[in-house]
Amino acid sequence: MNKLHPTDIQQQLVNVNIAAERGDESTIDQMLSSLSDGDIARLLILSPPKMRQVTWKFVDNNRRSSLLSLLNDEVQADLLEDLEASEVAEITADMEADDVADILQQLPDRLSDEVLQSMDTARRQRAQAMLDYSEDTAGGLMNTDIITVRKPLSVEVVQRYLRLLGDTLPVNTDHLIVVDRTQEFIGVLPITKILSSPLTTTVENLMDVQTPSIPATLPAKEVAQLFEVNNLISAPVVNEDNILLGRITIDDVVDVIREDAEHPFLGLVGMSGDEDVFSSVRKAAPKRLFWLGINLLTAFVAVAAIQLFEAALERFVVLAILMPVVASMGGIAGSQTITIVIRGIAQGNVGHGNISWLVGREILMGLINGFFWALVIASIVMVWYSDLTLAIIIAAAMMLGLVIAACVGVLLPIALEKVKIDPALAGGVLLTTVTDVAGFMSFLGLATLFYSP
Amino acid sequence: MNKLHPTDIQQQLVNVNIAAERGDESTIDQMLSSLSDGDIARLLILSPPKMRQVTWKFVDNNRRSSLLSLLNDEVQADLLEDLEASEVAEITADMEADDVADILQQLPDRLSDEVLQSMDTARRQRAQAMLDYSEDTAGGLMNTDIITVRKPLSVEVVQRYLRLLGDTLPVNTDHLIVVDRTQEFIGVLPITKILSSPLTTTVENLMDVQTPSIPATLPAKEVAQLFEVNNLISAPVVNEDNILLGRITIDDVVDVIREDAEHPFLGLVGMSGDEDVFSSVRKAAPKRLFWLGINLLTAFVAVAAIQLFEAALERFVVLAILMPVVASMGGIAGSQTITIVIRGIAQGNVGHGNISWLVGREILMGLINGFFWALVIASIVMVWYSDLTLAIIIAAAMMLGLVIAACVGVLLPIALEKVKIDPALAGGVLLTTVTDVAGFMSFLGLATLFYSP
Numbered sequence: 001m002n003k004l005h006p007t008d009i010q011q012q013l014v015n016v017n018i019a020a021e022r023g024d025e026s027t028i029d030q031m032l033s034s035l036s037d038g039d040i041a042r043l044l045i046l047s048p049p050k051m052r053q054v055t056w057k058f059v060d061n062n063r064r065s066s067l068l069s070l071l072n073d074e075v076q077a078d079l080l081e082d083l084e085a086s087e088v089a090e091i092t093a094d095m096e097a098d099d100v101a102d103i104l105q106q107l108p109d110r111l112s113d114e115v116l117q118s119m120d121t122a123r124r125q126r127a128q129a130m131l132d133y134s135e136d137t138a139g140g141l142m143n144t145d146i147i148t149v150r151k152p153l154s155v156e157v158v159q160r161y162l163r164l165l166g167d168t169l170p171v172n173t174d175h176l177i178v179v180d181r182t183q184e185f186i187g188v189l190p191i192t193k194i195l196s197s198p199l200t201t202t203v204e205n206l207m208d209v210q211t212p213s214i215p216a217t218l219p220a221k222e223v224a225q226l227f228e229v230n231n232l233i234s235a236p237v238v239n240e241d242n243i244l245l246g247r248i249t250i251d252d253v254v255d256v257i258r259e260d261a262e263h264p265f266l267g268l269v270g271m272s273g274d275e276d277v278f279s280s281v282r283k284a285a286p287k288r289l290f291w292l293g294i295n296l297l298t299a300f301v302a303v304a305a306i307q308l309f310e311a312a313l314e315r316f317v318v319l320a321i322l323m324p325v326v327a328s329m330g331g332i333a334g335s336q337t338i339t340i341v342i343r344g345i346a347q348g349n350v351g352h353g354n355i356s357w358l359v360g361r362e363i364l365m366g367l368i369n370g371f372f373w374a375l376v377i378a379s380i381v382m383v384w385y386s387d388l389t390l391a392i393i394i395a396a397a398m399m400l401g402l403v404i405a406a407c408v409g410v411l412l413p414i415a416l417e418k419v420k421i422d423p424a425l426a427g428g429v430l431l432t433t434v435t436d437v438a439g440f441m442s443f444l445g446l447a448t449l450f451y452s453p
Numbered sequence: 454m455n456k457l458h459p460t461d462i463q464q465q466l467v468n469v470n471i472a473a474e475r476g477d478e479s480t481i482d483q484m485l486s487s488l489s490d491g492d493i494a495r496l497l498i499l500s501p502p503k504m505r506q507v508t509w510k511f512v513d514n515n516r517r518s519s520l521l522s523l524l525n526d527e528v529q530a531d532l533l534e535d536l537e538a539s540e541v542a543e544i545t546a547d548m549e550a551d552d553v554a555d556i557l558q559q560l561p562d563r564l565s566d567e568v569l570q571s572m573d574t575a576r577r578q579r580a581q582a583m584l585d586y587s588e589d590t591a592g593g594l595m596n597t598d599i600i601t602v603r604k605p606l607s608v609e610v611v612q613r614y615l616r617l618l619g620d621t622l623p624v625n626t627d628h629l630i631v632v633d634r635t636q637e638f639i640g641v642l643p644i645t646k647i648l649s650s651p652l653t654t655t656v657e658n659l660m661d662v663q664t665p666s667i668p669a670t671l672p673a674k675e676v677a678q679l680f681e682v683n684n685l686i687s688a689p690v691v692n693e694d695n696i697l698l699g700r701i702t703i704d705d706v707v708d709v710i711r712e713d714a715e716h717p718f719l720g721l722v723g724m725s726g727d728e729d730v731f732s733s734v735r736k737a738a739p740k741r742l743f744w745l746g747i748n749l750l751t752a753f754v755a756v757a758a759i760q761l762f763e764a765a766l767e768r769f770v771v772l773a774i775l776m777p778v779v780a781s782m783g784g785i786a787g788s789q790t791i792t793i794v795i796r797g798i799a800q801g802n803v804g805h806g807n808i809s810w811l812v813g814r815e816i817l818m819g820l821i822n823g824f825f826w827a828l829v830i831a832s833i834v835m836v837w838y839s840d841l842t843l844a845i846i847i848a849a850a851m852m853l854g855l856v857i858a859a860c861v862g863v864l865l866p867i868a869l870e871k872v873k874i875d876p877a878l879a880g881g882v883l884l885t886t887v888t889d890v891a892g893f894m895s896f897l898g899l900a901t902l903f904y905s906p
Contacts, residue, residue: 013806353466
């Protein structure tokens with residue numbers, strides 16, 4: 001089965017490329033019609049900008065509609081850029097309200113207004129209601145395709161009702177939602193119960209009131225945690241008055257889980273999760289430029305630290321040669337610590353209940369690691385330079401550097417979180433600045449002390 | 454609703470801690486009985502080793518059984534460590550075969566054999582069948598709680614059959630699986646179809662033969678990709694003869710998605726995804742020691758590179774002072790590139806179909822970034838040292854360093870992947886070695902050239 005082997009997509013990329021260069025349109029047409037929507041979505045995501053536009057050109061509006069909901073925001077924006085409002089309206093005509101809202105958010109305001117105007121009133125209202133919730137909240141994730149029932153109904157009546165709905169029963173319906181006459185949320189009725197219970201049982205007797213309802217304003221990240229911790233497949237979304245608004249299904253949450261898992265790490269190198277790997281230089285360069293600029297600034301902090309010890313460096317060139325070792329070890333040790341702490345904070349796992357234990361453990365590990373590698377590096381330096389003083393200096397600097405790295409690795413992200421700065425974004429750069437400065441200063445400082453006449 | 458606010462868990466940690474220190478067992482007992490399983494699982498995951506054992510002691514075997522399947526491997530292993538085989542057997546008595554198999558894999562062989570012997574034959578055979586598949590394949594992820602039907606049956610008969618099953622209908626059943634008399638997989642029948650179709654329709658007319666069946670040996674990572682790309686909730690698992698073995702539901706896949714998303718990044722600092730954040734020093738230290746050792750080795754490669762230019766450093770101390778800047782900029786630029794490439798490889802997004810475009814883009818970005826920051830750094834050096842030669846040297850070294858970093862950032866992980874070395878594990882350390890050496894050598898090398906008499 002083709003679908004099971006993602007590598008084939010790379011071959012498809014090559015094939016489209018070759019066909020496009022030859023101007024062989026019928027081959028591209030044929031290829032695309034033989035691929036599943038999932039595969040074409042991947043093809044679009046993995047294509048460099050020009051190829052992406054070529055492939056997109058060959059997809060008819062009907063298919064574009066199903067493809068768009070499979071694409072991430074950046075690729076959506078890239079593909080919608082050149083379309084007219086009428087085309088967007090046509091493509092989104094049969095989409096679910098939440099998907100339409102997602103797409104409207106990628107468009108310039110003028111265009112998205114035009115698309116909204118072209119919709120009929122009911123659809124426009126639903127899409128606008130979704131636009132009220134930011135994309136990264138429960139309200140932004142939810143679907144409005146819900147089937148509700150009332151408590152007093154019997155299983156038999158519910159079954160007749162569902163048969164009436166027929167094909168309009170939404171896919172992935174794993175439970176119906178029980179509400180009162182004001183649409184206030186009461187509980188959920190698993191579909192399996194409807195099938196497995198006697199026909200005379202009432203909804204009230206079968207419904208599950210344990211499944212949590214999700215406030216529409218809950219951040220997407222916390223929605224994902226809720227799904228993960230409670231192994232949910234879907235969950236109802238309510239407003240502040242507990243009135244049912246829609247439901248979130250796990251397939252909408254999976255993207256959040258991945259982005260949420262990636263965010264802390266991508267942040268450490270100044271990147272974001274919804275980055276389009278194949279975005280053009282024009283789009284990708286500014287972000288990188290900015291990040292390198294920040295790094296240049298902090299590198300000069302380290303330079304200023306080194307400059308303090310110009311005299312020692314002038315007398316002993318060996319200090320300049322060995323200097324990067326201590327800073328590099330501190331950088332690595334600090335990166336390990338900050339990575340697990342930032343990940344812990346992002347997942348809500350690290351907080352006032354366990355932080356002091358974690359600080360203690362990391363400092364202890366810094367001491368153990370520091371002691372061990374201090375011995376090793378002292379031995380290497382003795383063999384290489386036969387200079388006991390130098391060996392003691394670098395060993396002591398190493399211990400100091402690793403303990404400082406451990407402390408900063410735990411405390412810096414916690415402190416940033418406290419003052420509402422994303423530790424993933426600022427943490428990495430600040431950490432290496434501190435470990436560099438600490439490494440250079442402890443090594444050169446100790447050397448100045450020991451070697452001074 | 455408590456469940457919606459993960460931060461409360463930190464307060465619970467503090468409370469358990471205080472109660473434990475006071476020896477106030479009834480408070481702990483009371484607290485635990487008021488918490489949901491999901492919350493207790495989090496409490497256990499977020500507890501330092503000693504507290505974890507204290508909390509665990511207060512959980513009865515009945516509850517331990519439901520908790521264990523919510524915990525990750527390392528925490529499971531930690532909690533099962535001190536139990537007798539008979540206790541493990543009691544705890545696992547009511548679990549699904551796949552969860553039992555997961556737990557047995559965390560136990561020492563002797564103990565897991567004993568637990569297997571204590572099961573009845575049918576259960577033992579099912580658990581052993583699961584143990585045959587590695588945890589990170591489709592077979593290791595699947596459940597065996599499947600309901601199968603045959604093609605000729607009518608909706609009415611299927612409904613009667615399901616009502617007979619009653620409460621034994623597995624949770625999260627979103628479709629029944631259609632097989633022939635040899636258990637060969639044919640297709641799936643969505644539960645919603647059973648509810649929404651006329652009673653006389655046959656299974657054959659309603660079943661969906663498009664849903665892919667997953668071979669039991671497919672790596673977990675590819676299973677996750679399949680679920681993500683096709684927005685699946687569950688999928689059937691088959692053996693090499695297309696005989697139905699079980700099904701995978703999305704809640705089992707979510708953990709794989711998170712681990713899979715984290716792996717490339719954690720690998721870059723020498724850590725693994727299933728790491729227990731609160732593992733003891735004894736367990737955590739060896740991994741870190743190893744990684745720092747590798748880094749020390751590579752740091753000495755950089756030292757050897759610097760040593761080549763001892764003469765220049767002796768004459769111009771300013772070279773020692775500015776030396777870290779170029780290396781640091783190359784390190785950051787290279788990290789950005791390698792991070793997106795390793796992520797792309799891990800997700801199967803980067804391959805022979807688009808790699809050449811990506812190399813081209815990264816080199817172009819290296820040139821643009823290099824040119825811009827070369828101008829900036831040259832200006833700073835001119836202002837600071839009023840030395841045009843030095844400004845030209847550092848600007849040229851910066852351009853060279855960033856372009857080398859870009860090339861290495863793309864090509865190194867691709868090359869490692871080709872020779873079957875995990876680029877996430879080896880990539881980070883090798884990259885900084887190369888960018889450090891390239892940075893030091895280009896700066897000091899150019900300086901030696903320009904300044905030599």
